[in-house]
Amino acid sequence: MSIRRRLTLLLLAGAAALSLIGWLLVRDVVERAAQETQDGILGAATRAVADEMRGGVEGVEIDIPFMAFSILGAAGEDRIFYRVTVGGETVTGYGDLPLPDDAATLAPRFLSTPFRGEAVRVAVIDRTLLAGGRSVPVRVALAQGNRSRDALAARLSNRAAVVGFGFFLMAAALAVLTARSVTRPVRHLADSVARRGPDDLRPVDRPVPTELAPLVAALNGFMARLDAGADRTETFIAEAAHHIRTPLSALRARAEIALRGADEATRAHLRDILRLTDGTARTAGQLLDHAAVVHRSDQRGGSAEIDLARLADDVVRAARPLAELRDIRLTLDVPGPVILHGDRVPLEAALRNLIDNAVKYSPDESEVHVTLRPGATLTVEDRGRGLSDPPEALMRRFARGANAGDVLGTGLGLSIVETAAAALGGTLTLTPRDGGGTCATLSLPS
Amino acid sequence: MRHALSALLILWSAAAAAQSAFEIEEERLFDAPGTAVVRIVSTTDTDLFAPIVTAFQAANPEIDVHYTTAATTEVHRAVESGAAFDLAISSAMDLQMKLANDGLALPAPGPADWPRLARWRDEVWAFAQEPVVAAFAPRAFEGMLPRTRSDLIDALRRDPERFQGKVGTYDPNRSGAGYLFATQDARQSDTSWRLAEVMGGLDPRLYASTAAMLRDLREGRILVAYNLLGSYATADGFAGVEMLDFTHVLLRTALVPRSAPAPDLGRAFLRFLLSPEGQAAVAATGLPPIDADALTRAPHLRPIRLDAGLLVYVDPLVRGRFLREWTEAVRQP
Numbered sequence: 001m002s003i004r005r006r007l008t009l010l011l012l013a014g015a016a017a018l019s020l021i022g023w024l025l026v027r028d029v030v031e032r033a034a035q036e037t038q039d040g041i042l043g044a045a046t047r048a049v050a051d052e053m054r055g056g057v058e059g060v061e062i063d064i065p066f067m068a069f070s071i072l073g074a075a076g077e078d079r080i081f082y083r084v085t086v087g088g089e090t091v092t093g094y095g096d097l098p099l100p101d102d103a104a105t106l107a108p109r110f111l112s113t114p115f116r117g118e119a120v121r122v123a124v125i126d127r128t129l130l131a132g133g134r135s136v137p138v139r140v141a142l143a144q145g146n147r148s149r150d151a152l153a154a155r156l157s158n159r160a161a162v163v164g165f166g167f168f169l170m171a172a173a174l175a176v177l178t179a180r181s182v183t184r185p186v187r188h189l190a191d192s193v194a195r196r197g198p199d200d201l202r203p204v205d206r207p208v209p210t211e212l213a214p215l216v217a218a219l220n221g222f223m224a225r226l227d228a229g230a231d232r233t234e235t236f237i238a239e240a241a242h243h244i245r246t247p248l249s250a251l252r253a254r255a256e257i258a259l260r261g262a263d264e265a266t267r268a269h270l271r272d273i274l275r276l277t278d279g280t281a282r283t284a285g286q287l288l289d290h291a292a293v294v295h296r297s298d299q300r301g302g303s304a305e306i307d308l309a310r311l312a313d314d315v316v317r318a319a320r321p322l323a324e325l326r327d328i329r330l331t332l333d334v335p336g337p338v339i340l341h342g343d344r345v346p347l348e349a350a351l352r353n354l355i356d357n358a359v360k361y362s363p364d365e366s367e368v369h370v371t372l373r374p375g376a377t378l379t380v381e382d383r384g385r386g387l388s389d390p391p392e393a394l395m396r397r398f399a400r401g402a403n404a405g406d407v408l409g410t411g412l413g414l415s416i417v418e419t420a421a422a423a424l425g426g427t428l429t430l431t432p433r434d435g436g437g438t439c440a441t442l443s444l445p446s
Numbered sequence: 447m448r449h450a451l452s453a454l455l456i457l458w459s460a461a462a463a464a465q466s467a468f469e470i471e472e473e474r475l476f477d478a479p480g481t482a483v484v485r486i487v488s489t490t491d492t493d494l495f496a497p498i499v500t501a502f503q504a505a506n507p508e509i510d511v512h513y514t515t516a517a518t519t520e521v522h523r524a525v526e527s528g529a530a531f532d533l534a535i536s537s538a539m540d541l542q543m544k545l546a547n548d549g550l551a552l553p554a555p556g557p558a559d560w561p562r563l564a565r566w567r568d569e570v571w572a573f574a575q576e577p578v579v580a581a582f583a584p585r586a587f588e589g590m591l592p593r594t595r596s597d598l599i600d601a602l603r604r605d606p607e608r609f610q611g612k613v614g615t616y617d618p619n620r621s622g623a624g625y626l627f628a629t630q631d632a633r634q635s636d637t638s639w640r641l642a643e644v645m646g647g648l649d650p651r652l653y654a655s656t657a658a659m660l661r662d663l664r665e666g667r668i669l670v671a672y673n674l675l676g677s678y679a680t681a682d683g684f685a686g687v688e689m690l691d692f693t694h695v696l697l698r699t700a701l702v703p704r705s706a707p708a709p710d711l712g713r714a715f716l717r718f719l720l721s722p723e724g725q726a727a728v729a730a731t732g733l734p735p736i737d738a739d740a741l742t743r744a745p746h747l748r749p750i751r752l753d754a755g756l757l758v759y760v761d762p763l764v765r766g767r768f769l770r771e772w773t774e775a776v777r778q779p
Contacts, residue, residue, distance in 0.1 A: 062763050062764075062767075063763075063764065063767060064758045064761055064763075064764050065758075066633050066755055066758045066759075067755075068758075069754050069755045069756075069757055069758045070751070070753065070754070070755030070758075072754055073751075073753030073754025073755045073756075073757075074751075074753060074755070077566055077567045077753070078754070079547050079548075079549070079754070080547060080754040080757055081547075084763075091763065092761055092762060092763045093761070116548065116549045117549055118549070
C-alpha cells in the first residue's frame with residue numbers, strides 16, 4: 001500500500017473518530033443541559049404547588065396554582081401528571097404515579113420513570129405542615145413527559161451532527177492535501193531516480209527532506225560502490241587482456257620462427273598453435289571492447305561529432321588483411337559523410353565486431369558488403385552460415401549460435417554491438433538474407 | 447347524490463345509559479347506503495351539527511354516521527369509561543385536555559399548518575372557535591349597552607331594583623362549559639369576582655345551558671345573560687356583546703378515543719372537519735371556523751389556551767374549592 005494512501009486513510013480515520021467523539025460529547029452535554037432545563041422548570045413548578053399548601057385547623061388546604069401547570073404546558077406539548085399525598089394518603093392527582101422512597105425536603109428530588117406509556121420526569125418535594133394541631137407530612141409530586149425535552153436534545157444534537165460531519169469533510173480534504181504534500185518529495189525522488197537510464201550511476205544531488213536524507217545517502221553510496229566496482233572490473237579486464245595479448249604476441253612470433261625450420265608434421269602443429277593464438281588474441285580484444293563499451297555506456301561518456309562514413313572506412317580497411325587471407329571480398333559503399341553525435345569508442349567497437357563477425361563466419365572466397373545509408377543505417381551482408389537461433393538469443397553475452405561449429409569465438413561480438421547500439425540510442429537487427437547468409441542492420445539516430 | 451336522513455330519534459334515552467355509566471341526550475343515525483359506521487359522541491346539538499354530517503357523507507357516501515349528544519361531563523365520562531365511540535366532540539376544553547393528557551386519545555394526524563393554538567399534539571384538534579359573550583335586553587340599558595365588565599358592574603349597581611332577579615349566567619356546578627368560563631374569568635382578572643359578587647347581590651338565575659338562558663332572555667324573564675356562546679346568541683337573534691376588557695374564545699375540540707372501535711373512521715371524520723370543505727360546512731352552521739388571524743386582529747379576544755394548564759381546574763380539590771368560593775360569592779345570604 002502506498003504511503004500516501006496509508007497516510008490519507010489514517011488521517012481520515014482519525015478525523016472520523018474525532019468527529020464522532022466530538023458529536024458524542026456534544027450530544028451528552030446537550031442531553032444534560034436539556035435535562036437540567038427540564039428539571040429547573042419542573043422543580044420550580046413543584047415548589048410553586050408545594051408553597052400553596054397550607055396547614056389549617058381542619059386539615060391541609062390544597063390549591064394548585066394555574067401558572068404552575070400552564071408554564072409546564074407552555075414549554076411544549078408534554079403530558080403532565082401530579083400527585084399530592086398527606087400523611088401517606090393520596091389526596092388528589094394520579095394515585096399510581098411512582099414516587100422516590102427517600103424524602104426530599106429542601107430541594108426537589110427527581111426521578112425518571114415510565115408512566116402511562118410515556119417516559120416522564122417526576123419532581124418531588126416533601127413538606128411538613130401543622131394541620132389540626134399536629135404536624136403532617138405532605139408530598140407534592142409533579143411529572144412532565146419527556147417529549148419536548150427529547151425533541152430539544154434531538155434538534156441540538158442533530159445540528160451538532162451536521163457540524164461534526166462538516167468538520168469531518170474539511171478534515172478529509174485536509175487529509176488528502178496533507179498526504180499529497182508529505183509524499184511529494186518521495187514521489188519526486190522516485191521519479192528522478194526512475195527517469196535515469198539503468199546504467200546512470202551519478203549520485204542524487206536534489207534537496208530532500210531530512211527523513212529521506214539517510215536513504216539518499218545510502219543510495220548514493222551504493223551507486224558509488226557500484227560505479228567503482230564497474231571501473232575496477234573494466235580496469236581488470238583491460239589489464240588482463242593486455243597481459244594475455246603481450247605473451248601471445250611473443251608466442252606467435254616464436255611459433256612463426258619455428259615454422260620456418262620445422263618438418264611437415266611439426267608445421268601442422270605449429271599452424272594450429274598460430275590459429276589458436278590468433279583466436280585467443282581476438283578474444284582478449286573482444287573482452288577489452290566489451291569492457292570499454294559497457295563502461296562507456298554506464299558513464300554516458302563523451303559526445304563528439306563523428307563521420308560514420310570515415311569510421312566505417314577505417315574499420316573496413318583494418319579488417320581487409322584478415323579477409324584477404326581467406327580470399328573474402330570486403331566492400332564498402334558509402335553515400336558521403338554521415339555525421340552523428342555520440343561516443344566514438346563504442347561506435348568503433350560496434351562496427352569492428354560487426355564486420356569481423358561477418359568475415360569470420362563467411363566461407364572462403366565469398367563477399368561481405370558493408371553499406372552505409374544516409375540517416376545513419378549501416379548494413380553488413382554476408383553469405384555465412386545464417387541464423388540458427390533467434391537474434392535476441394544471439395545478442396546475449398557469451399551466447400553462440402548452434403551452427404558456430406569450429407569457428408573460434410567468445411559469444412561476445414553481437415553482445416558488444418547491441419550494448420553499443422543501445423548506448424548510442426540505436427538498434428541492432430539481424431535478418432536472414434535471401435540466398436543464404438545474414439544481414440545485420442545497425443540503425444543509429446543521426 | 448343526496449341520501450335520506452333516517453332519523454332515529456330517542457330523546458333522553460335512558461336505555462343508552464345501560465351501555466355504560468353515562469347519560470346521553472339524543473341519538474341519531476345518519477344512514478347512508480354505507481358499509482361502515484362512524485360513532486360520534488358530541489356536546490353539539492344534533493340539529494346544529496346535521497349539515498356538517500351531510501357534507502361529510504356527500505364526500506364519503508359509504509360511511510353511516512351515528513351521532514350521540516350528551517352533556518360535557520357525560521362525554522368525558524363516556525370516553526373515560528371506554529365507551530365505543532370513534533370521535534369525541536366537546537366544548538369542554540379542560541375535560542378534552544384531561545382525556546388526552548391521560549393517554550385516552552389516539553394520535554390523529556391533521557393539517558400540518560393548523561394553528562398551534564387550535565391543537566394539542568396530534569391528539570386534540572379544535573374545529574370551531576366561539577367568543578364567550580354577554581347578551582342584553584336593549585330596553586334595560588336605554589341604548590347604552592355595556593362594553594366592559596366594569597360598565598356592566600356600574601349599570602347593575604346604578605339600578606339594582608331593575609335587575610333584581612333579572613340577571614342570568616351559567617351555573618358552573620351543573621354545566622361543564624359554565625365551569626370553564628367561570629374559571630377562566632377568575633384566572634383572567636379580579637373584575638370577574640367583583641361581577642360575581644354584584645350579580646350575587648341581585649339574586650341571579652343560574653342556567654345549565656345557553657339555550658335556556660336565551661329563552662328566558664327572549665321571554666323577558668332576564669335582562670342580562672352573562673357568559674354564553676356567541677353562535678347561539680346570534681342564531682337566536684341577539685347580538686352577542688364581546689366584552690372589550692377581555693372576551694374568552696372557546697375552542698370546540700375533537701379527539702379520537704383510545705377505545706374507538708373504528709379509529710380510522712374517527713380520523714377520517716376529523717380530517718374532514720379540519721379540511722377546507724369541512725370548515726366551510728362548520729361556518730355554514732353558524733359556528734365560527736378556526737381563524738387564527740381573527741384572534742390577532744381583535745386584541746380583546748383571548749383564546750382559552752389548549753394546554754396542560756387546563757388540567758388544574760379538572761382537579762377535584764381545586765374544583766371543589768373554586769365552586770365553593772364561587773357559590774359563596776353568588777349565593778349571598
